[in-house]
Amino acid sequence: MSQRENLQKEKTLLLLAISFFTRIPVSLPKEITADQLNKASRYFAVVGIVVGIICSVVYLVSINYLPKSLVILLAMAASILVTGAFHEDGWADVWDGFGGGWSVENKLNIMKDSRLGTYGATALFIILLLKYQSLMALASPVVALILANTLSRVVATSLIYKMPYVALDATSKVKSVTQGLSTNNLIILLVTGLLVSVGFLPLGECFLLFVILFLFRSLLVFWFNRQLGGYTGDCLGAAQQSSEIVIYLSLLIFGYGTAVSNASTGVAN
Structure with missing residues (x-):
């Protein structure tokens, strides 16, 4: 295969990833x-980078005219519009299933139900409130939005690697994605996250953040295995949302909050 054909192949894969996880219109082959x-x-x-940049642009444009509290809400709304609340839906479904189901089959049935239950509604409210308050607490959330949207998708996608996929039937919208993550794909995923991290954070903080995310990923694996004996597409959405919050909180622990001046914080500028 020629270099041009390889580039076209990778371009198709990138556009396919964008079309799968966002509402951004792209041109794809018919088959x-x-x-x-x-x-x-x-x-x-990379999809996370795109979503993070869009949210950051909304923030940068709006902050010149509106209070920060409203601008944060607009940035969050932009994320939801761009992704179609894909991951938020998974987060809510997971809590409905895990909270309301007793057996694995029962949990999967509840998670597949399109209706929103009390557990899911409560969890959705909490995750959105945590996201809002975390972004408000950051001195400037611009880089944090890009960093968190990128790394949270690294964590979520990495769960596909050697973790069993469970579902009641073969109609899942993510079944093709969940046929295992090759080592090559995992490396590309991790390198992307690493490049974004070292571009915005000091090496020491990059290392600490990766340790935190690795430990949190281990907790997610334990939780999903205990509840289902594996993961579903909804679990990936829940992993993305919760990892995003962990990243915002980590940045606050690192000292990038509003109490720190912009002159002394790299990520806050």
Whole structure:
């Protein structure tokens, strides 16, 4: 295969990843195979970069005219509009299933139900409030939005690697994605996250953040295995949302909050 053909192949995979996780219109070939959709997972972190940049642009444009509290809400709304609340839906479904189900089959049935229950509604309210308050507490959330949207998708997608997928039937919208994550795709995913991290944070803080996310990923693996014996597409959405919050909180612990001046914080500028 020529270099041009390879580039076209990778471009298709990138566009496929964007079309799968966002509402951004892209031009794709008429026929997309399950194998292509599975390989597109290598670019899920890039999708996070795109979403983070869009949210940051909304913030930067709006902050000149509106109070920060409103601007944060607009940035969050932009994320929801761009992704179609794809991950938030998974977060709510997971809490509905885990909170209301007794057996694995029962939990999966509840998670598949399109209706929103008390557990899911409460969890959705809490995650959105945590996101809002965390972004408000940051001196400037611009870089944090890019960093968190990227790394949270690295964490979520990495769960596909060697973790069993569970579902009641073969109709899941993410079935093709969940056919395992190859080592090559995992490396591309991790390198993307690493490059974004070292571009915005000191090496020491990059290392600490990766340790925190690795430990949190281990907690997610334990939780999902205990509840289902594996993961579903909704679990990936829940992993993305919760990891995003962990990243915001980590940045606050690192000292990038409003009490720290912009002159002394790299990520806050």
